[in-house]
Amino acid sequence: MAWLLLLGAAVLEVVWAAALERSAGFSRPWPSVVGITAAVAGFVLLTMALRDLPLGTAYAVWVGLGATGVAAVGILALGESAAPARLLCLALIVAGVVGLKLL
Template sequence: MLEVVWATALERSAGFTRLWPTVIGVTAAALSFVLLTFALKTLPLGTGYAVWVGLGAVGVAVMGIVALGESAAPARLACLMLILVGVVGLKFLDG
């Protein structure tokens, strides 16, 4: 969730020219990094980072589709599903 918050807030910050979206975005990003460090205590680096980035990317894309009216073309949705399949595969198949 923090990935969606910081990406959306930074988009709304208009290049760091609006104070509150900038503060929210930077704070959410910092908290997200902190939580990633906790996850990396038990997950391998490659898996942890891929899951973090993959779920963040899908979350931000879904936010764009649902809340901002971005394209929900079938090919785009299929690509997002491929990211999710890859994340799930990394998480459950990592030995």
């Protein structure tokens, strides 16, 4: 259950980052509200996951999945670079997250 909570927290990290990018510096209210709400909910889920997972592992997985998800949104929705070196680095982050889960 803790891993599902952590996965939910990582998804919410992607949501808040994308929403805040769309908020234009908090000048657009709805993306701002979505971003702030997702951030708070993500922290709550992370805190709940920390009841059963080690801090270092949980935080590394949360940040790794969140960063990879945000980068994917940037590539797929915002036209950011999908250079092979960048994709390789993202794959290495995912490999590290998988390694933390398995070990």
